[in-house]
Amino acid sequence: MPNRLEERASKNMAAAKTAKAGAGGVFGKLIQEHEEAAALLRRLRTSTTAGERQRLYAEVRQQLLAHERGELAEVYPVFVRYEATRQIAAAHDANARQIEAAIRALDAAGADGTAWEPALARLVTMVEHHVDEEEREYFPVAQSVLGDELSQALLERYQARKQTELQLIAKESRPH
Template structure:
């Protein structure tokens, strides 16, 4: 497996969790559980992605700007998660913040998959793509509490 497939698999999990959460209401055990899982997925993914995708790409003039943009979007996502953490789950504001997060994450994932993966594919060689995927997946397995 190459780094792009590994990242795309986790992107699909994030999209699904966001979709499920957007259909929840109130301060329910289901909402709490799905939100905890989403938050863990997003935070673990961002760290591992920065380490095993963005970091190596920072070394190339062709991908340094895209890498910096991706990392900046991770910070915006962190801020939205913090806003959700500080909002009562039963309040209508919580769902509004979640929808903002959903839009931000989906925009970020689409940017990566449509634009960044193609450029990165030209910068990284085949063995780098496989090694980065292995390292990324190992970190995800080690960090996720499932």
């Protein structure tokens, strides 16, 4: 059994390999967004005032939802076309629903309530799980199956879709 450090090192190597192989494509971009979301979540966890929490949460919420919805709309449907990536699409759907549910729970908890900390811890766990699966398992397979040209085309489609989703999310009514 590999220990946690070995697991982390091998995960980082897989992610680095994917990022290198598809640096100009959609998977490199998605990995970069994972890093940005992780940094925002770290700042959110250490924020001390309700105002700061609300501001950071609004930002990370918008980024996570647009990332998931962009992936679901433009990236994962392509996985269904190939034998090697077909199962990945179904697994990712379930994962994306869990993240949306964790976000709804945080919306309901409110930045100054007692339910905030456990709800945020749950979202962080869900996001870490999502990142780990995509970077260690899904993306390396998908990059080699789809190839550079399709990965590049998907990047453009993903980015356009993400912009649309960001605008839609900004218009959605929220409890706070």
